[in-house]
Amino acid sequence: MAQPNPLPEGFRVPAEDIPHLRTFMQWPVLGPAHDDADFVDYLQDTIARIANTIAAFEPVVLLMGKQHIGAARQFVSNDVEIWDVPTDDLWCRDSGPLFARNDRGGQAVVNLNFNGWGDRMANPNDRLVAARVAERLDLPVFDSGIVGEPGGVEWDGDGTLLAHESSWVNPNRNTLGRSEIEARLLRAYGAEKMIWAPGVAGQDITDDHIDALARFTEPGTVLFQAPYPDDDDVFSNSARVTLDILKTARDARGRRLEIVEVPSPEYPRIDDEEFVSSYANYYVCNGAVICAEFGDMDTNQETIQTLKDLYPDREVVSLNVDALGETGGGIHCATQQQPA
Template identity: 35%
Template sequence: MSTPAADGFRMPPEWARHERTWMAWPGPNFTFGEEGGGTLAAARRAWAAVARAVRRFEPVTVVAGPGQAEGARALLGADIDLVERPLNDAWMRDIGPTFLTDGRGHLAAADWVFNGWGAQEWARWDLDEKLAEQVCRLSGARRYATGLVNEGGGIHVDGEGTVLLTETVQLDPGRNPGRTQADVEAEIHAHLGTTKAIWLPRGLTADYGQFGTRGHVDIVAAFARPGTVLVHTQPDPGHPDHAIGAETAKLLRASTDARGRRLEVVEVPAPTVVEEDGELVDYSYINHYLCNDGVVLCGFDDPRDEEAAAIFRRLFPGRTVTLVDARTIFAAGGGIHCITQQQPMA
């Protein structure tokens, strides 16, 4: 059986040009509550704000549940494409496909197994596990199915052979019981076209809560360009993420990428807010989204929002940085990167 890598496909870096962005529309479920409730209404407003921010730079397609497109249109506006397909949840980064290109004008996608972030007891995924295949059809991408349980938020690539992973995600017994690190790497490389994996030991503390992903990398570290990686750091030494950020930065500074370069680490301080309603939060600017000529950056109405924006403006001088309030999205278990998925130009 052929693999994407064997057929010449690879996952481009997020800063490569996009054809469009895919998103999913929040519907009634355990995370957002019932139709007509305030939590679901707030989530829809937050998702719409991100979709409109991305639409300034590139086309956007939003997948809504059956019968929900008309309501979504009222919040999204006329210039965002809408399609209706059955959904359980709204995290397109994780339930959608990971798009690939071959440099010869062809589009493909890796369709990972999705099982509710490690078969978490509250999660339902009977519909979401089929969505990547449907998005492949809608986009015209050649689909490569894999038996590896993985989510798009659990990987980050530099486009030159390197991928970031987290031990508590791909090696999670709830996701891939019995698979070794070597097994996972082989499957990842075969489907992303990468050749070197850098493993982080764990994610942020709050990401192991009820609606957490058990350590997605895209809230901890992300490539900004080949050889340069952004890392979430917590300045407060009393916060449990202080040690995690320091460990992550140290590990990455000691690492080389697939081309043998020693990595440059850019530390991005966490927002000052560490709790909401007595619960620890994992607010992070790392969970941003790069779109054509733009950076859509998580905002938290926090004194460090502008400090983070300045870091991103320096790193991406040709892009417009847009802050979008992400607190409602984080309350549901993720951020801006988690609800978007790029389709690269083939």
């Protein structure tokens, strides 16, 4: 990896809950990522419903190759703008552009050098999405000097990052030591303090992205999805370690973190140990929080009420996104915001 070309002084990646100019999403297609046409239809229907829902609150741009636009309009409302930027899969959080801004209204794109989650997936178009969007927007691109995905780091917009080491200090992405990876991540986000937890390497495609488990709702407050009490499950054990670290951590301003827990669904529609049933993987857009529901009425309602309490000025909209859970992610994984 080359030396980083860091963000200029005064730029930083803002928190997700600030006003957005638009939301970017990606269209999944038959190709290197998916070879089952029926399942691709299932994914496309889900992505279209998410895009149509967000478009009621803010502009949405859906990225896809031009050959797919005609068919996509069968799913996607006219409120959603489509750009001819070729894609392979839907994970815009990871392969889409990460935006930074300064106090004078300037914007830039930070390149985290997406490599298909440690070269597990080829996804040749997705590796170029961030650069192609930046070119269309005529924005400069600054290279972080590390490889990874924005879904692998949580940030509060006030100087603090949170991540699992397994997604970053991993030779499938970076051969640098943790201290140098940390320094480059902090520079890439314009942040000051890193909170690390170990995470789990090699058990899922992301190497345990943090955004399925813990999310900053505001500086000093973290929503945390309580794990299933299963001593034989590596993710459950890892989550408890992450929670213990958060309970004793301090952020960039010296604050102890308030932890707000939401449950994991006990009775989801899909009973599969590889299914990702993450309430924490929600998306904050202008005026709304878009979250998943998994068919468990009790835990769904408990989570919706928690989100209403945490985001009192926003509408909470829950969607069935089981297609995404079957492929290892959720709503947050499928979206990427451009700040206003």
